[in-house]
Amino acid sequence: MGDLAPGMRVRTRTADPDGHTRLPRYARGAVGVLVEQAGVHPLADDRARGRAGTPQPVWHVRFAAADLFGSGDHTVTVELWADYLTPIEEPA
């Protein structure tokens, strides 16, 4: 999960889990930028499976529409649990 901070570029998980998830299909495997943290909450995927879930940071992650859909000049900001996100190593 790593240490996440505003401005960081992240890639979202690509796996399609069995059962409930709050990572929308259109935002899977996409690269976005962390905008700000939106609190700390147990992972929705765990709660939907009847598990308590360890609270973890939730982030507003901003994506360029072109990166999600191949077109569009708008942005889409999605609220995602840290578990869905992997920081991208920036080239030096």
Next chain:
Amino acid sequence: MSADHTSSVISARVRHVEALLESRGLLDEGEIDGRIDEFLAGGTPANGARITARAWVDPGFRERLLADANAAIREVGLSMAGGLQEQRLKVVANTADEHNVVVCTLCSCYPIALLGPSPGWYKSEAYRSRVVRDPRGVLREFGLELPERTRISVWDASAESRYMVVPRRPEGTEGLSEEQLAALVTRKGLIGTAAV
């Protein structure tokens, strides 16, 4: 995506659990309905309109609202703590350069305390699936034609926060009172599918 929940397996389970809790005396009959009624009672778009009007006349309030909406709305006597736990509120403001619009693509998350029950179109699959892909086209269908140079930011309420948009203050409203300004604000304006 989930659609209608009323006939789902989970609904049947919830009703069954509810009946068990009632039969064992852990829950009074109708207690859950009562709590839901209580939760909905104060919810109306007039709350969102009041917040918006205050943000228009008080730049300091606007700044606090955008930085920490949960704290700021207490200044006007409102709160996101009406449910079982306080929900985080994220307020975003439209400018000449940027227009914001809110959707919940996964279900129908919505700030009921500030806007009341959500409109039918907000829960429709058409709105939920299309506004993230083509917001400019969807807003045009709502009768909102934005200038080409206005950037559009779509917010997907995919987790625990709830969102509200502060529309731009219409021109020529300098002489209006805060109350008169609040009367200009519509539910669609607070979701981002209308200008005000």
